[in-house]
Amino acid sequence: MQFREIIRQALYSLGANRLRSALTVMGVAVGVFSIIGVMTALEAVNKSVETGLTSLxxxxxxxxxxxxxxxxxxxxxxxxxxxxxxxxxxxxxxxxxxxxxxxxxxxxxxxxxxxxxxxxxxxxxxxxxxxxxxxxxxxxxxxxxxxxxxxxxxxxxxxxxxxxxxxxxxxxxxxxxxxxxxxxxxxxxxxxxxxxxxxxxxxxxxxxxxxxxxxxxxxxxxxxxxxxxxxxxxxxxxxxxxxxxxxxxxxxxxxxxxxxxxxxxxxxxTNESLIDSFRDIERAISTGAFIISFMALLTAGVGIMNIMLVSVTERTKEIGIRKSIGAPQNSILRQFLLEALILSLAGGLIGAAAGTATGNLVALQFNLPPIFPLLWITISMAVCSAIGIGFGLFPAWKAANLNPVEALKGK
Structure with missing residues (x-):
């Protein structure tokens, strides 16, 4: 099966359960939003501190x-x-x-x-x-x-x-x-x-x-x-x-x-004491944001695994039919992995957009130009990819290794 066809099938399967997919996506979005929002805001405050230190x-x-x-x-x-x-x-x-x-x-x-x-x-x-x-x-x-x-x-x-x-x-x-x-x-x-x-x-x-x-x-x-x-x-x-x-x-x-x-x-x-005070605040806020993001993304990853396992169970006959007509295991594996990856990346993109917008509201309060935290967005997308693949691997492996005869019986 061509990769383009695998993508089409994955999107179709996710679209068939819009509400369930949307809730899973929002779980990932919350985790990414918290870290991107905080880091964008901290970058804005950091620039304001650098500007403010010119007063001394x-x-x-x-x-x-x-x-x-x-x-x-x-x-x-x-x-x-x-x-x-x-x-x-x-x-x-x-x-x-x-x-x-x-x-x-x-x-x-x-x-x-x-x-x-x-x-x-x-x-x-x-x-x-x-x-x-x-x-x-x-x-x-x-x-x-x-x-x-x-x-x-x-x-x-x-x-x-x-x-x-x-x-x-x-x-x-x-x-x-x-x-x-x-x-x-x-x-x-x-x-x-x-x-x-x-x-x-x-x-x-x-x-x-x-x-x-x-x-x-x-x-x-x-x-x-x-x-x-x-x-x-x-x-x-x-x-x-x-x-x-x-x-x-x-x-x-x-x-x-x-x-x-x-x-x-x-x-x-002194300038140094102001910087040290800000760094203490920055570390405390960053630590809190990382803990919240980690818990939210871990929960979202479990949600992704859960929805994919449910999807495998619901689509057992579909998998059996595809395997009976010659679909290779790696094709089914790629499709389910891709579905998990799409859910995770979609949540990451929504969270990154919302977090950047929220962080820039803080920048606006400090009369600073818009900030685009490219590094943190890149890191967040990489983490979302790892979550999608990591938590989607077992359901995908389970789907790829179904016995076609048993799958056609709906077991």
Missing amino acids: GANTFQIQKYPATVFGSGHRRNQYINRQDITYPQALVFRKTMEGKASTIGFMLSSQANQAKYADRTTNPDVVLTGGDENFSASNGYPIEKGRNLTTNDIRYATNAAVIGSELAATLFTQGENPLNHSIRVGGEVYRVSGIFAKKGAAFGQSQDNFLLIPITRYLNHVKESGSINITVEASSRKTYSRTLDHAVGSMRITRGLTIREPNDFEIR
Whole structure:
């Protein structure tokens, strides 16, 4: 029998039991969907992490109260919550002790979900209000596009000057309108726009341009009296990075009054620590996805074997007739193997398509271009082929070795 005829017979046999075939296909699709969806989403997040790390320069690190991510029990989370805030006076002492040991040291303190108003225009309540010093722009990689940066006098006298992000400027002011020296209102406070930051783009799916920067002293006096300061330290070069980091840890321990036996009660956030945190999350999610996929595909493989055994039983007379008129064993073997392979590959293709689409929904949230996980799709198709052949081999062998006389009797 020609291979094309074997394919036609296999498709006809599967089509004769559409519901049973569809349920078997969906079992394979679920397993492939889980792994493709997760891996596509992780690839999207991974690219977002790489983009987001540009917010910390190669020679920059941050000192803050909380780690970048917190895993573990409630006791461990309480450990961070119960830490003393890094206060503004402490930050000033830290800067004094680090004189000559770092290129720039900037302070910042932020609050989320603010609404900005100008004239009759109002933003969504998603504006970030940041209190910072004159070094915020340099230490956090925010160049000024128009106007001026905050000055030491703005910080000393807690002026109402504000430098706004490009997205906030585009929302509040019409095209061609110059925002400089105009007053905007946020949370009952009025700020005069002194400058506009250059566009920075999104990181981790969040805009980095929908915010306004005001003097940290005004923030503490008029917005929020308490809060933990984030300190951004920039080393003068990559060669001095490690030395600057060591000096910063020592200086912060002295500033916080820690003894030699007490552990650090603050966190150092570096590009490496962010990558390590993401890798921990990635490994945990990947492991879970592999376990789910393995169980789903194993169940689907058993389903394929079951449907093929049932098919052999139902088609005993058909097999007997074919063998009685000279059909070779390998022809029958190939047909039943092909039916199992078609079921498995059909499920794999459906799962891969659905998983890729779902993963790209995550990529869309991170403002990333569409992702096509060719490697994982190829691996999934290879695994589906192995499942189809592996679990279809016994039913196919059983069909090929039926005694034609007994098969014609329907036994």
